[in-house]
Amino acid sequence: MRKPLELYIHIPFCAQKCDYCDFLSGRAALSVQRLYVERLIEEIACQSAHYPGYTVVSVFLGGGTPSLLEPKQLLDIMNQVKKHFRLTEDAEVTMEANPGTVTMEKLQACREGGINRISIGLQSADDKELKKLGRIHTYDEFLKTFQRVRQAGFANVNIDLMSALPGQTLASWKTTLKNVTMLKPEHISAYSLIIEEGTPFYDRYHDHPELLPDENEEREMYYLTKQFLHSHGFERYEISNYAKPGYECRHNTGYWIGTEYLGLGLGASSYIQGFRFCNEKDLGAYCRLKMQQEDVDDYLHKEIVRLTEKEKMEEFMFLGMRLIRGVSEKEFEKRFGIGLRDVYGNVLDRLLKNRLIVAEEPYVRLSEFGIDISNYVLSEFLL
Amino acid sequence: MPIVDQNKIRNFCIIAHIDHGKSTLADRIIEMTGLLTSREMQSQVLDNMDLERERGITIKAQAVRTVYKAADGEEYIFNLIDTPGHVDFNYEVSRSLAACDGAVLVVDAAQGIEAQTLANVYLALDHDLDVFPVLNKIDLPSAEPDRVAAEIEDIIGLEAHDAPRISAKTGIHIEQVLEAIVEKIPAPKGDPAAPLKALIFDSLYDSYKGVIIFCRIKEGTVKKGTAIRMMATGAEEEVVEVGYFGAGQFIPCEELSAGMVGYITASIKNVKDTAVGDTITDKNNPCREPLPGYKKVTSMVYCGLYPADGAKYNDLRDALEKLQLNDASLFFEPETSIALGFGFRCGFLGLLHLEIIQERLEREYNLDLVTTAPGVVYRVHKKKGDVIELTNPSNLPEPSEIEYMEEPIVTAEIMVTTDFVGAIMTLCQERRGVYLGMEYIETTRALLKYELPLNEIIYDFFDALKSRSRGYASFDYEIKGYQQSELVKLDILINREEVDALSFIVHASSAYERGRRMCEKLKDEIPRHLFEIPIQAAIGGKIIARETVKAMRKDVLAKCYGGDISRKKKLLEKQKEGKKRMRQIGNVEIPQKAFMSVLKLDEE
Numbered sequence: 001m002r003k004p005l006e007l008y009i010h011i012p013f014c015a016q017k018c019d020y021c022d023f024l025s026g027r028a029a030l031s032v033q034r035l036y037v038e039r040l041i042e043e044i045a046c047q048s049a050h051y052p053g054y055t056v057v058s059v060f061l062g063g064g065t066p067s068l069l070e071p072k073q074l075l076d077i078m079n080q081v082k083k084h085f086r087l088t089e090d091a092e093v094t095m096e097a098n099p100g101t102v103t104m105e106k107l108q109a110c111r112e113g114g115i116n117r118i119s120i121g122l123q124s125a126d127d128k129e130l131k132k133l134g135r136i137h138t139y140d141e142f143l144k145t146f147q148r149v150r151q152a153g154f155a156n157v158n159i160d161l162m163s164a165l166p167g168q169t170l171a172s173w174k175t176t177l178k179n180v181t182m183l184k185p186e187h188i189s190a191y192s193l194i195i196e197e198g199t200p201f202y203d204r205y206h207d208h209p210e211l212l213p214d215e216n217e218e219r220e221m222y223y224l225t226k227q228f229l230h231s232h233g234f235e236r237y238e239i240s241n242y243a244k245p246g247y248e249c250r251h252n253t254g255y256w257i258g259t260e261y262l263g264l265g266l267g268a269s270s271y272i273q274g275f276r277f278c279n280e281k282d283l284g285a286y287c288r289l290k291m292q293q294e295d296v297d298d299y300l301h302k303e304i305v306r307l308t309e310k311e312k313m314e315e316f317m318f319l320g321m322r323l324i325r326g327v328s329e330k331e332f333e334k335r336f337g338i339g340l341r342d343v344y345g346n347v348l349d350r351l352l353k354n355r356l357i358v359a360e361e362p363y364v365r366l367s368e369f370g371i372d373i374s375n376y377v378l379s380e381f382l383l
Numbered sequence: 384m385p386i387v388d389q390n391k392i393r394n395f396c397i398i399a400h401i402d403h404g405k406s407t408l409a410d411r412i413i414e415m416t417g418l419l420t421s422r423e424m425q426s427q428v429l430d431n432m433d434l435e436r437e438r439g440i441t442i443k444a445q446a447v448r449t450v451y452k453a454a455d456g457e458e459y460i461f462n463l464i465d466t467p468g469h470v471d472f473n474y475e476v477s478r479s480l481a482a483c484d485g486a487v488l489v490v491d492a493a494q495g496i497e498a499q500t501l502a503n504v505y506l507a508l509d510h511d512l513d514v515f516p517v518l519n520k521i522d523l524p525s526a527e528p529d530r531v532a533a534e535i536e537d538i539i540g541l542e543a544h545d546a547p548r549i550s551a552k553t554g555i556h557i558e559q560v561l562e563a564i565v566e567k568i569p570a571p572k573g574d575p576a577a578p579l580k581a582l583i584f585d586s587l588y589d590s591y592k593g594v595i596i597f598c599r600i601k602e603g604t605v606k607k608g609t610a611i612r613m614m615a616t617g618a619e620e621e622v623v624e625v626g627y628f629g630a631g632q633f634i635p636c637e638e639l640s641a642g643m644v645g646y647i648t649a650s651i652k653n654v655k656d657t658a659v660g661d662t663i664t665d666k667n668n669p670c671r672e673p674l675p676g677y678k679k680v681t682s683m684v685y686c687g688l689y690p691a692d693g694a695k696y697n698d699l700r701d702a703l704e705k706l707q708l709n710d711a712s713l714f715f716e717p718e719t720s721i722a723l724g725f726g727f728r729c730g731f732l733g734l735l736h737l738e739i740i741q742e743r744l745e746r747e748y749n750l751d752l753v754t755t756a757p758g759v760v761y762r763v764h765k766k767k768g769d770v771i772e773l774t775n776p777s778n779l780p781e782p783s784e785i786e787y788m789e790e791p792i793v794t795a796e797i798m799v800t801t802d803f804v805g806a807i808m809t810l811c812q813e814r815r816g817v818y819l820g821m822e823y824i825e826t827t828r829a830l831l832k833y834e835l836p837l838n839e840i841i842y843d844f845f846d847a848l849k850s851r852s853r854g855y856a857s858f859d860y861e862i863k864g865y866q867q868s869e870l871v872k873l874d875i876l877i878n879r880e881e882v883d884a885l886s887f888i889v890h891a892s893s894a895y896e897r898g899r900r901m902c903e904k905l906k907d908e909i910p911r912h913l914f915e916i917p918i919q920a921a922i923g924g925k926i927i928a929r930e931t932v933k934a935m936r937k938d939v940l941a942k943c944y945g946g947d948i949s950r951k952k953k954l955l956e957k958q959k960e961g962k963k964r965m966r967q968i969g970n971v972e973i974p975q976k977a978f979m980s981v982l983k984l985d986e987e
Contacts, residue, residue: 008945191941215937240941255945269946276949303949315948318955322943354913373913375938379958 005054005272006254007081009040010265011066012283015101019134019204020162022196024267024281025064035287037073040265041080042291043300047264048084051272054260056085058092058251061115067097071109078113087114092250094119094158099137099145107152117249118149119158119189125176129165134200139179146183156247158187163221164213165193166205173221174228181232186247190225191240192218219372239322239371256319258312258335270301274312277304309336310383313343317381321374326358326365340364347380387460389642390570394462394599396479398507399489400497400857404519407551408489408560409447409463415557416449416461445585446597446644448627448634453565461564462628462644464584464599471733473506473861474678475585478660480506481676482584482599482644485513485568487560488541492518492526492548495534496824498798498857504539515567516543517560522550538824573641579603579611579665581639581647582674586657588708592624594651595633598663599644601674606638610666611649614673618656619666620649654711680712682730683791683862684737684757684841685774687718687884688744689726691751691964691975696725702748703727706740713740718775722884722968723753723978728775731757734841753966753975755884759838762789762865776886779872782923790868791837794819795860798830803852807831810851814839815890834863838888873898875905876919876926880969884978899928906930908977910961916971 012025013033028036059081066074074095081087094117095110110118124130125139137145149157159180163173180188193212195201205212213221226236234242238256241249254261263270267281280286280300289299307315313336320327332340341348348364351357356370356377370377399405446464453459466479480486486507490500507514516535518528528548535543547559580602587595605611609622626635627645639645651657658680662673690699703715714730731737737757744750761773764786773779773788795816799807804821811818811833819832835844840860848856871894875885885905889897898920905918909932916932943951965972 192939194941219937239939252944255943255948261945263945267946269948271945271948278946278949305949315952318952319943319948356913371939373935373938375940375955375958376935379955379962382952382955382959 002053002055002086004057004254004259005051005085006251006259006261007056007059007085008251008261008263008268008270009044009059009061009066009077009081010263010268010279011061011063011069012036012266013068014063014065015068015098016134016136019132019200020193020196022199023064028283032283032287033069034073036266036283037069037077039287039289039291041076043264043289044077044080045084046291046296047262051262054085056081056087056091057259058254059087059094060251061093061095063096065098065101065121066095067101067106069106071103071106074106074115075109075113078110078115082114092117092156094249094251096121097145097149099142102145102148104148104152107148107154111152111154116154117156117158118154119160119187120145120149121160122180123160123162124165124168124172125179126168126172129168129172132166133162143183146185156187157185158189158249159183159185161188161190163190163192163225164218166211168213168221170217170220170224174224177225177228181229181234187241187243187249188229188234189241190229192222222372237324239324239374253323256322258316258319275304275306277301312336314382317344318378321357321364321366321378321381324365326363329362329364331362343383344381351377351380387640387643389572391457392460392462392571392642393485393564393568394464394483394571394642394644395485395487395564395568396464396466396483396507397487397489398466398500398503398514399519400491400494400499400503403489403491403494403497403500404551405489408487408517408519408549408557409465411551411554411557412461412463412561413447413449415554415561416451446628448629448644451561451565454562455565459565464644471683471731471735474680474732475659476503477506477510477676478582478584480510480512481660481674482582483510483512484571485515485564487564488514488516488535488539489519489551490516490531490535492521492528492531493523495527495531495828496538496798498796498830498859501539501798501830502796502859504541513568514541515563516541516546517563518543518546518548519551521548522553522555534825571642573600573602575604575640577602577641578668578670579605579609579663580670580674581605581663583613583657583659583661583663585659586654586711588654589648592648594648594654594657596647596649596651596657596663597628597644598639598647600639600641602641602670603665603668604638604640605647605663605665611647611663612666612669613656613658613661614664614669615661615677615679616656616658618651620651622647622649624648654708658711680732682712682714682760682774683733683837684731684759685728686731686737686757687720687723687726687755687775688715688729688741689720689723689753689755689884691753693724695750698748699727699744699750699752702744702750703729705748706743710740712736720755720777720884722882722966722973723755726753730774753884753978755978756887757841758888759791759841761870761888764788773888776872776888777883779888787867788870789865790870792863792866793835793837793840793860794863795833795835795840795858796830797833797848797856797858798824798828799852799856801827801829803855804829804831806851807848807856810844810847811835814844815892835860836866836868836890837862839890871922873901874921875901876917876921877905877909877973878916878969878971879919880971881921882968882973894922895927898922902928902930905977906932908974909971910974911935912971914970 013028014025017026093115095115096119098121122142123133127138195205229242233244236242237248260272262272266286267279269278289296329340355367358365358367397405397408449461451459451461464479464482466476518531520526521528532543535541547556549556581598581600583596583598585597589595605625607622611622612619624635625639625647626633660677664670690696707713712732715727718728719725763771763773765784766786815836817834822830824830848858869891870888871891873887873889873894874881902918902920911932913935915934918930919926920928964975
């Protein structure tokens, strides 16, 4: 039997970098974008040769802004993936898209290439909030994009939202949620803003937390999200992810349950055959790589770490517990040949006593309070 | 080995304020007297320990013997005895001085006389040493040798117009110093045939030779086989070897006779038997009375030292024992704290001594330590009439049993430029100082004299002094005695539990302020927990200050996808690592550094 594999393909280009964003992405000339796609297409072919025993169950084109690429480039990438990897019939193939970069022609190319899920970055339905984030679009422009995506025939659409934004109130957040649920997407990701080092937001807010909603307001927004989306038929299946039944993002779920994944493109991360590594992060260096060269992996792959059994257990726990259903004791035992309680008995008892986790055979999951302070809880699972 | 002519010996030391160039001059003297080639010279031969080099001070007295061929064509033996440069080691300094016949006073030609210059000169004169001045750092553009020479004559009363004007750093006029040593420092006296009388000014433990005693022979002669007795400690042994100090090595010789400086080994196992200041005599032909000035070393500052990892208790004990082999002034005994577990109550000569020991334990023995707030020794007079020497605040008897308490007082001399006199007087007032007087050294500088409680100066007085005088104040003190004082024990309660290791003794007038600051500090140090944590300061059960560490409300990562995993794991590891460095007190985890918070109350 072939092993399941997920592919992540990174497109590091944006029309403009948002002020909160610390992803490996930015503006680039069209010529650079073309060169990059060329190299990426080569990488897909070369890397596929290393993993013959796998079937691809999901593909995720992330960024940056993959929807910035030209229709033909998108099609070429997808054709190359399908040519070199074996995809399951029902593989979930997602592309991230940002309002202001999406044309009908692109969407049609995506459909033709086999993309069946679109994840739209909206973040907020409030134009003032969008402006503060450094987004290039208004809420109206998003609406047009969303309609176009539906018109193109995409029946699985996610909308990304952000709470705890500068200037945001519980009321404005509720308006965003209301507006978005009216559109009836299949999936909503709702993240609390993280102030990442090295971003304009860090410079602006790190020393001025008073300009951001305080932690009580932030938690109120979080509770509202859960309650509001629940009443509109969305179930929270991960700390920040909500879906209509059956529409949970399979690709992302794979990260939390330990499915192997191969990252392709600039800086993309992989977890495969017991190793974690990531690709070259320098765009120039990446574009200069000779992908056909036999020892290209020596130049392409960085930060290579082989996980020990202990580390695999730790990851199984701190990633799996992000899912609302939690981790399964049975699955743990099946995977590691040792009981969950044999490894984490003391930790589980302590966390249960403090009501940070809930045990419901065979699952162990975070309690609501456990979610609020999940870093504290999850760090307990490091051995 | 020819018999040494007493007239050709010069036993001397160099005295100076810190950084005025004592060690550098010592290096030059050793270099110019030719025992070592330049290549062999480490930058500062006398300072053997790494720690000393970093701090720029000399911790343990050491000695070196060199041979100088003078302008008169004769060869002279120079015994240069190095003295510790910190007030913590005042007694050791006095014993080193007692081993000398004269002293070279080094004064920075740019800075002039400082507090330690005066203190050291007076100490030297007290020991009847002949002192001559040397003006150092004349190569500096800011040097004013004429002004400083006049200052020395005015203030100290030493002839300075013909003082050698040198730069120890560049080697200018060092030969003038060497000639002055021959001319101005008297040759030792003493009868080689008299009963043995030798002064111990230092000792060192060596795993092969046992204790190596550094001594100055005042009367008589000692050689291999002499049965010696330490007159104060009563230890007796037969001499195995005598010799003198080459630079960085011990050179055996036949005998040491009156006037000489050298070492003795005698299979002694413990430096406690060879107390600094004690007199060595011949057991079979003892001298009538010991040399004056011997004092039993007493610890002035105490603190608790605990291994951060409770399992390292034995390692800590072994390390302390090893350090004690070479440091008779280090005291320790086991103690138990409810908060910190098993550890040791340790006594030190002063805060610098404490810091040195702490650093050596951490560096040389790789121990992670939790240190409780240092305190002085209080005398508790009980109603029943007995007196307790209190070294650990936790052992304070019930207030109802106490008649009164006393604390150690020092007399301090602070030299400061006149611009800052006001600021320094305010500081001394804040520290409960009693003003004794002020002298103007010159129009721009004054010498302030205060009586200060020792417990007000052990933590951060020196830092405060420096910051309030922009670095221009210098400071010296000596213990005066004990004085009755209104002292209280301040307890800290965390989550309503008293934490013994955080208790400290404080003067009633500053208890409220200290308690409040301590609570504030701890509030910042203690991380948020699942529940709210009250932090309270109390005196005898009465709460005088309170702060609250709010309950943890939110600590969640909104996102964790494929590319985030390694990074997020590091974040969780950091969090976990933080938990490890905590001490569990009841339900509360307290970071180890919180136990030292009391030390930093004045930082802002």
